[in-house]
Amino acid sequence: xxxxxxxxxxxxxxxxxxxTKVCALVGQPTAEGGLRIIGVGIVPSAGMRKGGVVSLEGxxxxxxxxxxxxxxxxxxxxxxxxxxxxxxxxASMNSTGMxxxxxxxxxxxxxxxxxxxxxxxxxxxxxxxxxxxxxGYVVDGQxxxxxALGMHGYRLEVEAHVVTASATALRNLGKCLEAAEVTVDxxxxxxxxxxxxxxxxxxxxxxxVVCDVGGGTxxxxxxxxxAIWHTAxxxxxxxxxxxxxxxxxxxxxxxxxxxxxRHGHARVxxxxxxxxxxxxxxxxxxxxxxxxKDLVEIVEPRVEEMFALVRQEIKRSGYDGLLPAxxxxxxxxxxxxxxxxxxxxxxxxxxxxxxxxxxxxxxDRLHSPAFSTSVGLLRWAQLIEEQYELEGRGxxxxxxxxxxxxxxxxxxxxLLPG
Numbered sequence: 001x002x003x004x005x006x007x008x009x010x011x012x013x014x015x016x017x018x019x020t021k022v023c024a025l026v027g028q029p030t031a032e033g034g035l036r037i038i039g040v041g042i043v044p045s046a047g048m049r050k051g052g053v054v055s056l057e058g059x060x061x062x063x064x065x066x067x068x069x070x071x072x073x074x075x076x077x078x079x080x081x082x083x084x085x086x087x088x089x090x091a092s093m094n095s096t097g098m099x100x101x102x103x104x105x106x107x108x109x110x111x112x113x114x115x116x117x118x119x120x121x122x123x124x125x126x127x128x129x130x131x132x133x134x135x136g137y138v139v140d141g142q143x144x145x146x147x148a149l150g151m152h153g154y155r156l157e158v159e160a161h162v163v164t165a166s167a168t169a170l171r172n173l174g175k176c177l178e179a180a181e182v183t184v185d186x187x188x189x190x191x192x193x194x195x196x197x198x199x200x201x202x203x204x205x206x207x208x209v210v211c212d213v214g215g216g217t218x219x220x221x222x223x224x225x226x227a228i229w230h231t232a233x234x235x236x237x238x239x240x241x242x243x244x245x246x247x248x249x250x251x252x253x254x255x256x257x258x259x260x261x262r263h264g265h266a267r268v269x270x271x272x273x274x275x276x277x278x279x280x281x282x283x284x285x286x287x288x289x290x291x292x293k294d295l296v297e298i299v300e301p302r303v304e305e306m307f308a309l310v311r312q313e314i315k316r317s318g319y320d321g322l323l324p325a326x327x328x329x330x331x332x333x334x335x336x337x338x339x340x341x342x343x344x345x346x347x348x349x350x351x352x353x354x355x356x357x358x359x360x361x362x363x364d365r366l367h368s369p370a371f372s373t374s375v376g377l378l379r380w381a382q383l384i385e386e387q388y389e390l391e392g393r394g395x396x397x398x399x400x401x402x403x404x405x406x407x408x409x410x411x412x413x414x415l416l417p418g
Contacts (some may be wrong), residue, residue, distance in 0.1 A: 005364035010385050011038075013070075013081035014191075015063065015182065016378025017046045017173065019216030019239060020332065022062040023374040024070040025313045026078065030360060033376055037361035039074025039157035047163040050216040050235040051087025053172045060179035069181055073362060075212050080183035080376045083173070085130065086190040090141030090168035090233045094135070095121045098157045100230060107137070110156055120159040128170055130187050131163040135227045146226060161228050163189055184307040185381075191231055193220035196383070198330050198354035199216050199223065208325035210308060211351075214301075214334040215239045218310060219373075223317050230317040238333035241302055249290060265296045266303045266338035303339060307346040314347070326350030 012035075021348070026039030033070040043065040047058025066082040069076050091190040097118030099110050111134075118134050137148040148156055149216035170187065177184055194212040204223045212219040218238045222230040263277050275292040310327075314320045326349040331338060334353055344351040355368055366375060 002142060009117040010382075011076065012378045012381035012385070013078055013185075014084070014193075014374060014381065015066070015081040015177070016084040016371075016374040016377060017048065017059065017063065018086070018177075018214050018373075019051060019085075019237065020043055020214070021045050021370070022059075022064075022079070022373060023084055025366075025374050025378055026070050026074040026076060027361070027382075028376040029382055034358050034360065035375070037363050037366060037375075037378075038357055039076065039078075040362050040365065041069030041071075041073070042365065043069065045215075047176075048216065050237075051214075052089060052169060052313050056176055056179070057399060058173065059173070059176040062065070063141040063176055063182065064418050066182040067182060078108050078182065078203065080185045081177075081186050082186050082381050083177065083182075083184050084190045084193055084235055084373050085165055085170075085173075086185045087167035087169065088217075088218050088233060090130075090163065090189065090231070090234045091127070091165075092161060092163045092231045093121065095132075095160050095162050096117075096157060098162060099153065101153050101156050103152065103154050106151050106153060106156055108149070111149060111158070114156050114158040115160060118158055118162065118233040118325070121162060121381070123164055126167050126216075127164045127279055127408040128167045129162060130165050131132040131161070131189060131192065132321045133163070133192075133228045135159040135161055135229060136225070138285065142263070152343050161231070163231055186384075188223075188377055189219070189231060190214075190217075190373045191221035191233075192228065193380055194219065194330050194372040195221050195223065196226075196376045196379040198328055198357045198372050198376075203325040205274065207319070207380045209310075209314060211329050211332055211343075212235060213306070213329060213331040213336075213339075215332060216375075218306065220310065221330075222314070222315060222317060224319060224363040228317060232313050232317075234306075234313060234337070236309060237331075238336075240306075241299055241333070241336075245295065245304050245387070249279070249295065250277060250283070252282070255279060259295065260299070260336075263295055264290050264336055265292070266300055266336050268293060268296045268300050270338060271296050299336075300342070303336070303342050304346055307343045310343075311347050323349060326356050328352055330369040330372040331353045332368075334369045 012027045014025050024041040027035045027037050046062045047055030094120045097114045099113040136159045137145040139153040195210045204226045207224045218234040220232045226348050232286045242257045271293045276289045278287040280287045340351050
């Protein structure tokens with residue numbers, strides 16, 4: 001997986017480049033199949049806006065700083081990593097692929113050929129395919145098959161979800177990583193990474209939406225019948241709340257961010273009108289008292305607007321009636337008090353908050369929704385590593401195990417690198 005100098009044991013590296021922070025994590029598997037965090041580097045982000053690069057130099061410096069911290073805490077030299085991807089440059093579509101089997105047992109190569117056929121969709125020259133995720137299989141006309149591995153048939157079809165990204169955005173982000181001397185082992189869509197650590201198998205099967213509410217974007221992924229059916233990135237997030245507070249209360253952005261974190265809330269109805277806090281706006285020589293209710297009256301409409309956009313995207317996907325498990329909220333902005341209640345009201349769905357769990361090692365700061373994507377990158381790397389023992393032909397640099405059909409089938413259902 002991710003290249004680390006000086007150790008033969010599986011070591012995973014993930015770099016989550018967000019609008020508000022850059023997080024580099026180094027981890028290794030535990031005997032129980034979990035993750036042990038052995039290196040952490042978290043620094044404020046610079047040069048990113050709505051998930052896209054606006055300053056190559058700023059992003060490169062932030063990545064290098066996070067990498068250096070992770071190297072010091074882990075004791076390893078980092079040369080490569082899985083990297084998260086978000087922003088308005090992301091798009092997705094559904095595709096189908098077919099492969100002839102000639103009446104024998106369906107194997108890894110047959111599934112790989114069908115998925116390669118699903119990749120052969122008309123993609124504009126300025127876009128690159130990031131993921132091809134199987135949704136289901138059809139064998140000789142029988143549909144609804146979750147895993148075709150080991151079955152007999154003549155004709156294998158696969159329904160796949162294809163995620164693409166702007167080639168220009170990838171090159172720009174790649175240049176920032178190159179400047180920090182980090183090789184990109186693979187790109188991972190942020191919502192898919194977060195989904196790996198916050199969803200239960202029951203939620204995946206029943207139908208659920210993951211909403212990773214970050215600083216600049218909301219990364220969405222819809223899971224139905226255990227597979228990914230729809231992905232989207234909405235270019236709004238916590239930084240918009242900060243901007244609104246800055247404008248409404250005439251505060252510097254840094255002060256507005258602190259006010260949001262200390263006194264912010266998403267529901268005016270739950271605020272005591274007598275509550276107030278002291279802050280120094282522009283043009284004032286001394287701090288002045290501001291009613292907390294005035295602050296929340298700025299925040300609540302924006303939060304409602306954010307989830308109205310989520311509701312609109314769910315309806316656009318066509319799967320709004322197939323989500324009995326509701327919505328799982330994660331990401332840094334999901335820590336805003338009252339946001340779960342507002343989301344449930346606007347979306348008319350059950351909503352729960354989620355964060356990474358079951359971690360060991362240097363996890364003091366990671367037990368937070370803000371690091372779901374970061375930890376999810378390591379989990380993604382772990383799933384790929386489980387398939388790393390080769391038999392026969394690998395697919396796009398990743399390979400499949402010799403005997404463990406159940407694990408391999410699960411991998412084909414959920415995670416396939418582009």
